[in-house]
Amino acid sequence: MAQTPQVALARDESHLISEAKAGNYAAFEELVNRYEKKIYRLGMNITGNREDAEDVLQEAFLKAFEHLPEFREDSRFYTWVVRIAVNEALMKLRKRRSSREVPMESQEDDSGEVVVREFADWKPNPEQVFAQVELERILQTAANSLPPGFRTVFYLRDVEGLSTEETAEVLNLSVGAVKARLFRARLRLREELSKIFKRGANS
Amino acid sequence: MKCNKAIKELSAYLDGELDAELRQTLEAHLTYCNHCHAVYDTTKKTIELYCDGKLFSLPEDVRARLHDALRRKLQECK
Numbered sequence A: 001m002a003q004t005p006q007v008a009l010a011r012d013e014s015h016l017i018s019e020a021k022a023g024n025y026a027a028f029e030e031l032v033n034r035y036e037k038k039i040y041r042l043g044m045n046i047t048g049n050r051e052d053a054e055d056v057l058q059e060a061f062l063k064a065f066e067h068l069p070e071f072r073e074d075s076r077f078y079t080w081v082v083r084i085a086v087n088e089a090l091m092k093l094r095k096r097r098s099s100r101e102v103p104m105e106s107q108e109d110d111s112g113e114v115v116v117r118e119f120a121d122w123k124p125n126p127e128q129v130f131a132q133v134e135l136e137r138i139l140q141t142a143a144n145s146l147p148p149g150f151r152t153v154f155y156l157r158d159v160e161g162l163s164t165e166e167t168a169e170v171l172n173l174s175v176g177a178v179k180a181r182l183f184r185a186r187l188r189l190r191e192e193l194s195k196i197f198k199r200g201a202n203s
Numbered sequence B: 001m002k003c004n005k006a007i008k009e010l011s012a013y014l015d016g017e018l019d020a021e022l023r024q025t026l027e028a029h030l031t032y033c034n035h036c037h038a039v040y041d042t043t044k045k046t047i048e049l050y051c052d053g054k055l056f057s058l059p060e061d062v063r064a065r066l067h068d069a070l071r072r073k074l075q076e077c078k
């Protein structure tokens, strides 16, 4: 019987994991190859700078390697590595907090009204209008205007594609809190980007 | 449906979590209300921009240092 590619990939992955657990380095490296790009991007997105993102990337995979015997295959390997990486990234932010006071959580509570201010449509195709470096800077500036606890929810759900439940588990939040934060994060990012991309804005 | 109610349901709508009745009411509102439609549309674009795989790509030297570090770790463990 024909397998769907996803089923085949999942089987293949559990094979790689047992090989890696048995000390096959090539198998572990194959797992790293699969997810290194995503983990680097996650580090960039949460910490907001290259140096920290590189540290997060290295620490996440070194720790994954070290703790591989403790990994239980009832969860996805990717989710497990994401959890390790998120912890590393948030730790970086906490360390940096002493110099520049960045609240981990928003002062506003999760349930209050969201006020929407920008109602204009955007100019078409900002990804073609702006150079890649410029676009990265715009997206990062907008993300940095959110408390880390909110932008992390946004990245895990909307960029990394984790489910609400997986995100809740990774961040030790309730499902309701994940949904409330996602809602706020999406609208606030949209509002920040609207200031730059809306029709009529001079760019 | 009023605009603030529509905005409140937008996120759940994007995630396909609304029941059929609420979804239809919201879709009707989005058809006729320019403001909410723009918010809906630009929220979707916001997500798409952040998902663009070309952004924040892993530099080759960063990747090389990761694999070096892993190999060193392996040597220690042997």
Ligand SMILES: [Zn+2]
Residues within 6 Å of the ligand: B002, B003, B004, B006, B029, B033, B034, B035, B036, B037
């Ligand atoms: Zn409306």
